[in-house]
Amino acid sequence: MKSQQSVMNRSAQPRLLLSAISLAVMALTNQASAQSDDANMTRVEVTGSSIKRVANEASLPVTSVKAEDMVKQGMTTLADFMMALPQSASLAPSNAGSGTNINLRGLGVNRTLVLLNGRRLANEAIADGYANLDVIPMSAIARVEVLRDGASSIYGSDAIGGVVNFITKTQFEGLQLTAQAVQPEKKGGGDEQRLTATWGKGNLQTDGWNVYATVDAHQRTRLNASDRAYLSSAEKLTELGRAPSLGTGGNATPANFTTPTNKTAQNPYGRTGCLAPYSIAGQNGTCVIDNNEYGTALYANQQVTFYARGSLKLSEDHIVSIDYSRGEEFIKATRNPTNALAVKGVAPTISSTSKWYPGGSGGVPAVAGLNNAPLTVTWAVADLGAATTKDVQLNQRIAVTDEGIIGGWDYKAGLVVGISERDNYYYSGYVTGQGLIDGLKNGKLNPFGLQDTDGKAYLASISVDGAKNRTSKSTFTGVDFTASKALMELPGGSLALAVGADLHRDTTEDTKLAIVSDVTYANTSPSHGEGQRNVAALFAEINAPITKTLELNGAVRADHFNDFGTTVNPKLSFRWEPMKQLMFRGSANTGFRAPTLFDAYGYRLPGATGLTAAKWDDPVLCPGGTPGVAGTGKPIAGQVAANVCNVQLPKQTGSNAGLRPEKSKGFTLGVVMEPFKDATLSLDYWNIRMTDMLANLPEQVYFLDPAKYAAYFVRNTDGTINYINNTTMNLGGQKAGGIDVSGSYTFPKTSFGTFRVNLDGTYLTQFDNQLFDGSPFVSNIGQFGLASNGTTSSFPIITYRWKHTLRLNWASGNWNSTLTQNYNSKYTDQNLVAKQYWRDINSYKLWNLTTTYSGFKNIQITAGITNLFNAEPPATNSSLYSFGYLSSAASPIGRAYNVRATYTF
Incomplete structure (x- = not known):
């Protein structure tokens, strides 16, 4: 069986089995593009397991997408891929002011583990502690594997929401040049350009070595x-x-x-x-x-990434590799002119x-x-123009790996050193x-x-202008070793064991420089925070094919944190294939996430560190309004409305030395079937429970019930707000669950070519948050609610009841065309406005069309239209969104044209 939704590309006789479902299968899909049409019996390591096996034998729900299929779907950046992934609640590029993150299941970026070739990167040295995907060279990527299941027992205790593994090309020979341009139909900015050059020499199979390098430059205008x-x-x-x-x-x-x-x-x-x-x-x-x-x-955005890899085949059983990546990103963020x-x-x-x-x-x-x-x-000083900061991020990583076979054991060992640096400058208008x-x-x-x-x-x-105001740095240094071996034969195959160890050290340092106290409009204070953490882990996995149809897998990992002690997290999974056209799979796991280095050791200031993201009425100095609805209160005597009503108020963010780790339990249960030839269908139910969640209280909580949260409003002697306490804290729990639906159907070949339909979707059955332990759980499905599960941004988690990607593909000779629909179901607006304006946000459908022609010698040309029907982003009455539309979930660009040409020497 295959590791993800595509279960049998092997030839099979049509079955009468599940005939009722078979009619629906033609409208369903998976990421079948990640699978080879031929059964490849090479033993490989699949994301989510330490044991090598035939790729189609894994039991965990893994979505795999090849880089060329991203191109065929009109994706120009990894952010496009993350937004289209139904299991992702990542922010749209319009809000990626700090780079691009991945947020599986909407559980927060800190609960999604990002890997490069199966190993960690250095996180960005900011409050969120996430890996910025923009620094990963897209031109080096061969495929992306997304494990839609907890993986604490394999990769580390913080892999609660899932794992995203970016896998680079193993080798490359020749020279390849690519140029790409994206031009919006409407005037203004938002256009993109990309230039890529890749060179490689040598062949691992025939020469015993290979070296290649790629450079990728991408820019997007404001x-x-x-x-x-x-x-x-x-x-x-x-x-x-x-x-x-x-x-x-x-x-x-x-x-x-x-x-x-x-x-x-x-x-x-x-x-x-x-x-x-x-x-x-x-x-x-x-x-x-x-x-x-x-x-x-x-935002205006520029990225220049570089990746180089050298591999040496010492013998038939031993390969040593070294790879180096360097990603630099420049982001300009603007706001209204400086205020006096x-x-x-x-x-x-x-x-x-x-x-x-x-x-x-x-x-x-x-x-x-x-x-x-x-x-x-x-006064807003119009002469200064928009106040603009420039964020410069540099992420470097070197990895040395050794893989081979010793004494019948498959082994791999690695050393990884990663450094992430980030500086912020006043660019103009300050x-x-x-x-x-x-x-x-x-x-x-x-x-x-x-x-x-x-x-x-x-x-x-x-x-x-030009002065640096903040400098941050984080590092990751790790060594790991894993060995696996078939121990004995069972009725269903080899009983295999994997054991391993992992030792790594994370550090972070973040400094807001003294100049910020002079720039009042920046509304922050000088600060410094630094921390380090050592983690040592031992892990083991055993895979037991009990019979030809039943396979059991167990894994356990013990992590010791020098600051939070030891945690042991097991995982059990099974795979039962009673017939070639039907497979059942399931897993259960636990997780443990220590506070990020920033949350535990970052800056701590006695006063305000910034302003609220939305505008609010001061409940004491501008009372009498509707709770949570800004602009409905009236200033008390002696107060100015412009200062206390419908305004951004000072708040305090920062670390908290008293934080406790959060814990989780999760399970999945799924079925994968092939009701008839060339059709697949999979349904995977997933469920996650978390306690002691590390997060910030959502802003609206304070103002919907200001009497209850009065202690969080710290006031000056004159009664004005000094700050609202919005530091990271342990909140209550979260209950999340849903069904991943995937399927595909390839129509019989015709004289017009081959047609294929794919669908990958997620239906949420539960997404409940608890503000504090003991308080009631509140559902956030299809509504703004009170979800808060991290410090990613001030934007709320968008939890659609249903989200899918539908792809219709046609291939004939040198032509290949894909029509893609990304769909989000309707949503209840935040509705913190007068009651007559309460509303729902309509469902959102984005269509993309791309066509690729490869009939010219050495040249491949792709042309496409993004947002084919020029859909506008959904409107919202939430004041968290400055411009009246859901910018965290959709782009304001409108219809855009995309042209890409690749020449291979």
């Missing part, structure tokens, strides 16, 4: 929110209950102001004088910033001596009743907060319009 302004227009946001006019007195150009005796925001130009395109009219004669003007729908904010309790004010005071010599209109009182301004305060005070800066020559020169003098 897509401004203004380039897709229709997706988040004022009219559309109003329909969603998020009308921009709800804002009043926020930061804008021209600035709004208050006086010591009048806390109602005013603007000297009134609502008709708001300065386009920098601001639009707000309430009560004020101006508010135009988010579309500065917002980013898709209070510094050490001193608010940005303008006095009557400034020529820019209303009615002064600078030409700002007079406002009645000011009486030369100082004005506190809420100035010192004190500089703005001083510039307003001395009259050089005009908060009510664009700057004159002197004002521009002053802004330049307080700029911090």
